[in-house]
Amino acid sequence: MTDAAFRELRLDGVGRRFGDTDALVGLDLTIRQGEFIALLGPSGCGKSTALNCLAGLLPLTAGSIWQDDRRIDVLPPERRGFGMVFQNYALFPHLTVRRNIEFGLQMRRLPKADVVRRTAAAVALVHLEEHAGKLPGQLSGGQQQRVAIARAVVLEPSLVLMDEPLSNLDAKLRLEMRTEIRRLHQSLGLTTVYVTHDQEEALSMADRLVVLRAGRVQQIGTAEELHARPRTWHVADFMGFRNLFPASVVEVSAERVVVDAGGLRFAGVPAEPVTVGDWVAVGVRPEDLLVVPDGAAAADGASSAGSAGSAGVLTATVSVVEYQGREFAVEVRTTAGLRLHVRTPARLVPGDGVTLRVEADRLLVFPGGDHLPPATAPLGENTGDGGGAGSGPDVVDVRGRGSALVPQETP
Numbered sequence: 001m002t003d004a005a006f007r008e009l010r011l012d013g014v015g016r017r018f019g020d021t022d023a024l025v026g027l028d029l030t031i032r033q034g035e036f037i038a039l040l041g042p043s044g045c046g047k048s049t050a051l052n053c054l055a056g057l058l059p060l061t062a063g064s065i066w067q068d069d070r071r072i073d074v075l076p077p078e079r080r081g082f083g084m085v086f087q088n089y090a091l092f093p094h095l096t097v098r099r100n101i102e103f104g105l106q107m108r109r110l111p112k113a114d115v116v117r118r119t120a121a122a123v124a125l126v127h128l129e130e131h132a133g134k135l136p137g138q139l140s141g142g143q144q145q146r147v148a149i150a151r152a153v154v155l156e157p158s159l160v161l162m163d164e165p166l167s168n169l170d171a172k173l174r175l176e177m178r179t180e181i182r183r184l185h186q187s188l189g190l191t192t193v194y195v196t197h198d199q200e201e202a203l204s205m206a207d208r209l210v211v212l213r214a215g216r217v218q219q220i221g222t223a224e225e226l227h228a229r230p231r232t233w234h235v236a237d238f239m240g241f242r243n244l245f246p247a248s249v250v251e252v253s254a255e256r257v258v259v260d261a262g263g264l265r266f267a268g269v270p271a272e273p274v275t276v277g278d279w280v281a282v283g284v285r286p287e288d289l290l291v292v293p294d295g296a297a298a299a300d301g302a303s304s305a306g307s308a309g310s311a312g313v314l315t316a317t318v319s320v321v322e323y324q325g326r327e328f329a330v331e332v333r334t335t336a337g338l339r340l341h342v343r344t345p346a347r348l349v350p351g352d353g354v355t356l357r358v359e360a361d362r363l364l365v366f367p368g369g370d371h372l373p374p375a376t377a378p379l380g381e382n383t384g385d386g387g388g389a390g391s392g393p394d395v396v397d398v399r400g401r402g403s404a405l406v407p408q409e410t411p
């Protein structure tokens with residue numbers, strides 16, 4: 001438990017402008033004591049700005065921040081009592097691990113015995129006993145980041161702020177440190193706000209995620225909520241909906257909509273209310289595009305026409321196959337050039353013709369199909385692989401190219 005615990009920390013309409021740039025707009029968020037919150041979003045979405053506003057390193061240009069009933073955005077960083085861990089560990093290079101960790105305690109003029117005891121406990125927490133006498137330059141990246149974490153938590157801060165702390169580490173260390181940070185968070189009863197652009201990291205560590213885009217909150221929720229029901233296609237993009245393509249709404253019923261993507265019809269679930277004629281973004285995860293075994297397609301009544309409640313079916317040709325352990329990551333193209341990603345245990349080879357099926361409840365329909373990134377526009381050209389999570393702020397208006405995007409497929 002920390003010495004300056006609070007019940008909740010409330011961000012009330014927090015905003016930050018830099019000249020003409022709105023880096024953060026109207027952030028409303030209540031962080032409960034003991035929560036692990038991840039701020040997630042692509043580069044430039046305002047994550048670090050939000051964290052720095054919380055830390056007191058950046059003054060707000062709108063809103064306020066409250067720790068229970070105490071307004072804290074007016075306080076300088078050192079009076080907020082928060083711990084910070086940055087991407088570049090920012091250790092003192094001429095001090096040993098032990099002295100780096102005890103530095104903050106000494107600044108607080110604690111009795112020597114307390115400094116020694118708390119430092120030893122922090123060193124042990126991050127498993128650096130063997131390295132306590134070394135200089136940072138003699139440590140690996142992961143070990144240095146452990147020192148930075150120990151230095152922050154030794155002060156028993158009421159809130160720990162972490163800005164992409166693992167991004168300089170290799171993949172294996174990142175995985176180890178994720179578990180380590182989560183373990184520390186739990187065992188010390190910390191409250192943590194963690195900035196990352198890595199959705200896997202955020203999903204695996206956080207109690208709740210705040211997805212930002214262009215300075216604005218897209219959605220706040222638990223990993224399960226965001227994973228199952230992303231509210232916008234931007235959130236879906238981060239939550240593994242690697243297939244995002246434009247379509248128009250042709251039918252709306254109680255819980256289903258039918259969309260038309262250049263003649264292919266799919267039934268799906270609307271993430272937000274839509275009406276007939278809306279230009280929408282359709283999202284499907286690669287693992288939800290099911291390969292229909294030969295012969296089963298006809299029995300299944302495969303056709304490109306769907307109606308509310310039915311599954312959508314399409315045919316395509318395999319273009320790329322990547323072996324990924326138990327499964328294959330397969331890229332296919334429809335005859336219209338729509339590029340789709342499929343995860344399947346089926347052994348396919350480039351050039352194979354496949355029939356794919358998607359269940360209606362696995363196909364989400366989002367408003368705003370006219371702002372999908374260019375890589376989702378199936379014009380037959382090789383658009384590269386920029387359509388995945390965090391593919392950047394570039395968007396194209398594809399509405400005018402509607403019928404050309406996914407031309408009528410011959411049934």
Ligand code: ATP
Nearest residue numbers: 018021022023042043044045046047048049050197
């Ligand atoms: P990254 O993951 O790349 O660190 P981020 O999501 O943390 O990105 P921020 O650093 O918060 O993004 O930046 C948000 C926006 O504010 C960006 O458009 C950025 O260019 C702008 N910005 C940030 N700091 C400043 C500054 N000191 N002066 C002017 N503009 C800034």
